[in-house]
Amino acid sequence: xxxxxxxxxxxxxxxxxxxxxxxKLIGQSRCVSKQWCSILSGPQLIKAHxxxxxxxxxxxxxxxxxxxxSLHALTFNQNGNGVVSRKLDFxxxxxxxxxxxxxxxxxxxxxxxxxxxxxxINPTTLKYHRIPDSGNASIVALECPNRLRWFPDVAYGVFVxxxxxxxxxxxxxxxxxxxxxxxxxxxxxxxxxxxxxxxTTIDKxxxxxxxxxxxxxxxxILSETxxxxxxxxxxxxxxxxxxxxxEESCTKFEVKGPDDAGLIPLCFxxxxxxxxxxxxxxxxxNRREDQ
Amino acid sequence: MxxxxxxxxxxxxxxxxxxxxxxxxxxxxxxxxxxxxxxxxERVSSIPLPSIKSKTLxxxxxxxxxxxxxxxxxxxxxxxxxxxxxxxxxxxxLDITVAVNYLKINGLLExxxxxxxxxxxxxxxxxxxxxxxxxxxxxxxEESEFRKETPExxxxxxxxxxx
Numbered sequence: 282x283x284x285x286x287x288x289x290x291x292x293x294x295x296x297x298x299x300x301x302x303x304x305k306l307i308g309q310s311r312c313v314s315k316q317w318c319s320i321l322s323g324p325q326l327i328k329a330h331x332x333x334x335x336x337x338x339x340x341x342x343x344x345x346x347x348x349x350x351s352l353h354a355l356t357f358n359q360n361g362n363g364v365v366s367r368k369l370d371f372x373x374x375x376x377x378x379x380x381x382x383x384x385x386x387x388x389x390x391x392x393x394x395x396x397x398x399x400x401x402i403n404p405t406t407l408k409y410h411r412i413p414d415s416g417n418a419s420i421v422a423l424e425c426p427n428r429l430r431w432f433p434d435v436a437y438g439v440f441v442x443x444x445x446x447x448x449x450x451x452x453x454x455x456x457x458x459x460x461x462x463x464x465x466x467x468x469x470x471x472x473x474x475x476x477x478x479x480x481t482t483i484d485k486x487x488x489x490x491x492x493x494x495x496x497x498x499x500x501x502i503l504s505e506t507x508x509x510x511x512x513x514x515x516x517x518x519x520x521x522x523x524x525x526x527x528e529e530s531c532t533k534f535e536v537k538g539p540d541d542a543g544l545i546p547l548c549f550x551x552x553x554x555x556x557x558x559x560x561x562x563x564x565x566x567n568r569r570e571d572q
Numbered sequence: 573m574x575x576x577x578x579x580x581x582x583x584x585x586x587x588x589x590x591x592x593x594x595x596x597x598x599x600x601x602x603x604x605x606x607x608x609x610x611x612x613x614e615r616v617s618s619i620p621l622p623s624i625k626s627k628t629l630x631x632x633x634x635x636x637x638x639x640x641x642x643x644x645x646x647x648x649x650x651x652x653x654x655x656x657x658x659x660x661x662x663x664x665x666l667d668i669t670v671a672v673n674y675l676k677i678n679g680l681l682e683x684x685x686x687x688x689x690x691x692x693x694x695x696x697x698x699x700x701x702x703x704x705x706x707x708x709x710x711x712x713x714e715e716s717e718f719r720k721e722t723p724e725x726x727x728x729x730x731x732x733x734x735x
Contacts, residue, residue: 313704314701
């Protein structure tokens with residue numbers, strides 16, 4: 282008697298295999314059978330998928346708002362030259378009156394429309410969820426230690442405001458900048474959001490950090506000024522921290538752009554190409570060729 | 573006899589599903605968490621593995637040998653070997669994956685899972701069902717709902733013959 286081939290594999294292994302598929306195919310594979318559907322909808326798979334893909338993106342996508350107020354997904358080709366734009370078509374269910382993309386996390390995008398209603402969108406499945414407008418509701422409760430003074434906008438709504446707007450989620454920990462009472466130089470504060478441990482501060486030497494961004498599962502630290510002896514040089518310096526928490530794993534690159542400030546890295550196009558947001562226009566920057 | 577030795581090297585016998593015997597150095601099987609525990613705790617010299625076909629076992633032993641020889645200088649060669657290793661019909665690849673999972677050879681398991689995933693990456697839902705011989709257990713209504721929601725899942729590569 283020939284058994285069906287997947288009967289030989291138990292569910293754990295099917296999950297292990299399917300977690301290696303790109304997100305788009307996970308959605309499709311749910312149609313295969315009820316067993317696959319239940320495996321593919323389970324929290325275990327989602328977790329495995331995130332762990333696997335946060336460090337290895339098959340393609341890098343960027344969701345932006347177009348002039349026509351519609352949402353577009355931009356996919357960059359591997360060779361770094363071509364850009365494919367695809368409109369997110371909600372088929373009349375959501376109207377195209379988007380104002381801004383609030384942020385993204387684990388493949389989900391937070392978009393705000395002109396009525397100030399916030400939607401959480403999965404750009405792959407086009408499923409969306411309206412975020413209840415409860416002002417500063419905090420989903421995760423945090424204890425603020427006394428010695429840290431938070432930036433006022435961070436103190437509220439950790440999930441909604443923290444992750445999406447201010448904090449940066451890398452390796453299951455939420456990072457943001459805070460400054461201590463006596464000193465105005467910001468430090469990076471990390472919270473383990475699942476275990477509730479923390480906060481721990483990450484020291485970044487003498488650099489003044491202006492912004493944190495997550496790039497390919499790495500924490501990216503931006504600094505616009507750097508103190509060199511007595512002179513202040515305005516620079517856009519970025520570090521990406523590959524192995525989490527290990528400072529030696531930082532690769533540092535400096536951007537000598539046409540503008541002195543306002544460059545925010547959005548995503549990697551390939552190993553060396555970074556897409557930068559420079560005041561409403563997008564710039565591709567090659568780390569190796571420095572242009 | 574508890575164990576036989578030649579010089580310093582301990583020898584171990586693995587018995588495949590069809591009673592074929594494979595004699596190899598004990599150090600090789602230590603890559604398998606399961607066998608490592610058996611060897612360390614029970615001090616056995618012969619391990620029956622009735623659930624694993626001999627053909628599969630041959631492949632796995634081949635991998636263990638290559639992996640033991642891995643050095644920084646032949647990394648490229650090993651990569652090519654790995655590529656060839658999973659270049660087998662899907663049925664066999666699944667046998668290997670199941671056996672590797674049972675034996676707990678972690679590095680190889682990762683690689684096999686990825687290889688299986690690569691096989692189904694470009695396939696349509698229909699082709700995946702065919703490959704794995706899965707009967708759809710959805711009602712016709714649910715089925716047509718899927719087709720409406722994700723039409724692209726039912727397009728794509730219908731070819732399942734390469735497997």
